[in-house]
Amino acid sequence: EEPVVRAVTIDSDVVKVVLKNVPDKPGVAARIMRTLSQNEINIDMIIQSMREGKYNSIAFIMPSSELENLDTELLKERSQAQEVIIEKDISKVSVVGVNLTSTPKIAAAIFETLANEGINIDMISASNSRISVIISKESANEAVKAIHSRFDLDLR
């Protein structure tokens, strides 16, 4: 029941790939992952939020080093995305623990810590055991230091 913040990790060697406005119907997400597996891309995170009309957008985070293996034309064709956007200026910061969202004051404290550094949160994927945020590369070190100090953690 008590929330616990255990560790904060950072990964700056990642890129964000957004498949913008894919048809929101069964089979699309599957086809996208199938295409990525054919390119042998390792995926770190997948985020798909709410639809806009008949479309939805799917974003995934992958290692920068694998970008050369990504066949964006094929991905666009298979997913029927209107656009494939690649954002390289990103960092992924993850806070690992227990009851991180069921105790919303903990998520609040994590987000406030970032806000206090003037860091804008670009994406969020949060569950009880892990809160991952995507922020800019240049904010990453400050973010980790600030969370480290706010929750009295060891940097890993």
Added chain:
Amino acid sequence: EEPVVRAVTIDSDVVKVVLKNVPDKPGVAARIMRTLSQNEINIDMIIQSMREGKYNSIAFIMPSSELENLDTELLKERSQAQEVIIEKDISKVSVVGVNLTSTPKIAAAIFETLANEGINIDMISASNSRISVIISKESANEAVKAIHSRFDLDLR
């Protein structure tokens, strides 16, 4: 290195709350979580995908039973959301395991299993250890049975 699918869980007693088009600047996500903690709402998941211009939308999943404690007016005011949308016809299905996304063929297989049942995936929050999808309530049982059988799992 080898992917493992360990279990599939289902929660149909949840609702989705979407804060549509909040200003995309530092402090907004923090203020939202702080407001939710004041209402003593237990949050199950938070998903925020890519921005649209100066705005972004934040969605969270919470227990249906706590909806009566949610002060949507206050939330709208504090977040400056253009709209607060509540969707009750949802179910959350989670697949738990190892290397679920770094081995994209596993994520592909999970999504294909749903697509084969004609189930549309409304939201995705996926990491290596957990793939969570939001689908309709009526699809939930079929989804869990199909994933169960595809990966030879015990239902929990």
